[in-house]
Amino acid sequence: MSKKVVVAAAGAVAAVGVAIGWKASRGRPRSTAEQGSETRKPFLIDDIDEERFLASLREAIRCRTVVFDDGTYDSDAFDALGEMLVERYPRVHAELDRETFNGHSLLYTWVGSDPRLDPIVLMAHQDVVPVEEDTETQWAAPPFAGATLEGRIYGRGSLDCKGPLIAIFEAVEFLLEQGAEPVRTVYIVSGHDEEVGGENGARVIAEELSSRGVSPWFVLDEGGAVADGVLPAVVAPIALVGIAEKGSMSLKLTAHGEGGHSSIPPRGSAIVRLAGAIAALDASPVPARIDALTPLLDALSDHLPGVLGVLAAKPRAAASLLSRVFTRDVQMDALQRTTMVPTIIEGGVKANVVPQAASVTLNVRIIPGDTSQSVIEHVRSVVGEEIDVEVLAGSSTEASGFSSIDSEGWETLTGVIGEVFPDAIVAPYVLTVATDSRFFEGLSDDVYRFSPFVVDAAALRGLHGTDEFIRTGDARRAVTFFSRLIAVAARMGDSP
Numbered sequence: 001m002s003k004k005v006v007v008a009a010a011g012a013v014a015a016v017g018v019a020i021g022w023k024a025s026r027g028r029p030r031s032t033a034e035q036g037s038e039t040r041k042p043f044l045i046d047d048i049d050e051e052r053f054l055a056s057l058r059e060a061i062r063c064r065t066v067v068f069d070d071g072t073y074d075s076d077a078f079d080a081l082g083e084m085l086v087e088r089y090p091r092v093h094a095e096l097d098r099e100t101f102n103g104h105s106l107l108y109t110w111v112g113s114d115p116r117l118d119p120i121v122l123m124a125h126q127d128v129v130p131v132e133e134d135t136e137t138q139w140a141a142p143p144f145a146g147a148t149l150e151g152r153i154y155g156r157g158s159l160d161c162k163g164p165l166i167a168i169f170e171a172v173e174f175l176l177e178q179g180a181e182p183v184r185t186v187y188i189v190s191g192h193d194e195e196v197g198g199e200n201g202a203r204v205i206a207e208e209l210s211s212r213g214v215s216p217w218f219v220l221d222e223g224g225a226v227a228d229g230v231l232p233a234v235v236a237p238i239a240l241v242g243i244a245e246k247g248s249m250s251l252k253l254t255a256h257g258e259g260g261h262s263s264i265p266p267r268g269s270a271i272v273r274l275a276g277a278i279a280a281l282d283a284s285p286v287p288a289r290i291d292a293l294t295p296l297l298d299a300l301s302d303h304l305p306g307v308l309g310v311l312a313a314k315p316r317a318a319a320s321l322l323s324r325v326f327t328r329d330v331q332m333d334a335l336q337r338t339t340m341v342p343t344i345i346e347g348g349v350k351a352n353v354v355p356q357a358a359s360v361t362l363n364v365r366i367i368p369g370d371t372s373q374s375v376i377e378h379v380r381s382v383v384g385e386e387i388d389v390e391v392l393a394g395s396s397t398e399a400s401g402f403s404s405i406d407s408e409g410w411e412t413l414t415g416v417i418g419e420v421f422p423d424a425i426v427a428p429y430v431l432t433v434a435t436d437s438r439f440f441e442g443l444s445d446d447v448y449r450f451s452p453f454v455v456d457a458a459a460l461r462g463l464h465g466t467d468e469f470i471r472t473g474d475a476r477r478a479v480t481f482f483s484r485l486i487a488v489a490a491r492m493g494d495s496p
């Protein structure tokens with residue numbers, strides 16, 4: 001998960017709220033008459049060993065499972081994390097089958113008693129992004145020490161994604177301690193290369209499960225979270241659940257032109273043509289798809305006052321008007337259309353030589369409904385035939401489809417979110433970035449992206465940045481969430 005995931009959604013909410021005059025209310029969707037200021041108590045399991053969760057997370061952070069952009073990593077760090085899980089969660093490792101893929105990616109199987117029921121899949125990756133050079137000293141606590149400071153455990157990966165990973169193990173260990181037995185099979189999938197695309201981890205495991213004929217009832221990975229007070233205008237926490245994610249692609253556009261000495265310059269040189277193409281694309285974005293925003297608007301419409309509430313409740317009828325409003329906000333706009341932005345520009349080698357070619361790399365994020373091909377056609381139609389358009393090798397991933405918000409899987413997931421985060425509005429949305437869960441697209445109709453942690457503005461800054469942390473006070477809630485979700489989804493009878 002990257003910072004953009006939650007930022008974009010928070011931005012969406014903020015744009016709606018700030019632009020039209022947000023009137024915050026706490027609680028799940030209610031009519032205006034029912035709205036009050038009471039805060040409901042979350043359901044928490046008292047017997048959960050919060051200290052063990054925190055100690056395990058600290059130890060996990062100390063394993064430097066950093067994966068670099070070129071795909072390299074320290075194998076020993078992943079071995080240490082794997083061994084740590086074995087040592088700290090003996091019941092998990094006695095009762096569940098554990099398989100390893102490509103050295104470090106893990107698949108655990110907790111076999112249910114009824115093989116006719118489709119299994120659930122819980123996902124959380126082990127790898128973390130590097131800490132940017134020369135920024136280690138700016139952290140409140142060192143990024144790989146697992147230190148606790150003023151109610152926060154600091155560390156690279158504490159939120160993305162070792163917090164969720166340890167919470168899942170803690171939940172299964174807890175359920176085993178209680179003697180719980182699943183009726184429905186439970187899989188845990190933990191990749192080791194999510195931050196560099198997941199090709200050797202989650203993709204391989206998804207293919208393996210597919211070959212075994214596994215068709216999950218639902219899949220839950222990272223992605224959304226409980227966004228709370230990210231902007232002062234928004235008081236209500238919003239449990240953002242990803243029901244789809246954007247695809248991505250990098251395009252290289254090249255312009256050609258007459259070269260020569262700069263003292264007698266040709267007209268319409270390669271650089272001038274390229275500049276024209278970039279400006280034309282900036283002025284002609286890919287058309288918006290308000291459909292991608294419809295589920296989020298539906299969820300928030302009860303909480304929006306006046307005209308916007310009415311419009312948001314009928315997003316299809318009001319599509320063009322809403323779309324124009326959202327176009328003014330970059331974060332909101334990213335949720336309604338395929339975006340593209342120039343990131344690398346090349347051309348020319350010497351101040352007095354006119355280059356014969358110039359090129360730009362465009363990074364594209366494809367909204368569900370568009371495809372890499374439809375985007376390339378749009379680009380070609382805008383820049384014309386004189387500009388070469390090429391897809392950079394290996395850069396293209398299609399957008400996911402939409403998972404259901406009308407299924408038993410969705411009801412089960414959001415029901416448990418409602419128990420543990422009773423004041424949150426559950427809001428489905430489209431992630432602007434990719435997660436490992438996309439490899440399960442073909443296996444299950446219901447692929448969801450949500451982590452049971454409260455993310456505020458400070459927590460957001462830490463994702464992939466300086467001072468990543470989770471609050472120690474959130475530990476019991478996170479473990480309760482996974483315990484309840486597994487117990488309910490796997491039909492564990494009288495279990496917690």
Ligand SMILES: [Zn+2]
Binds near residue numbers: 001160161194222
């Ligand atoms: Zn992540």
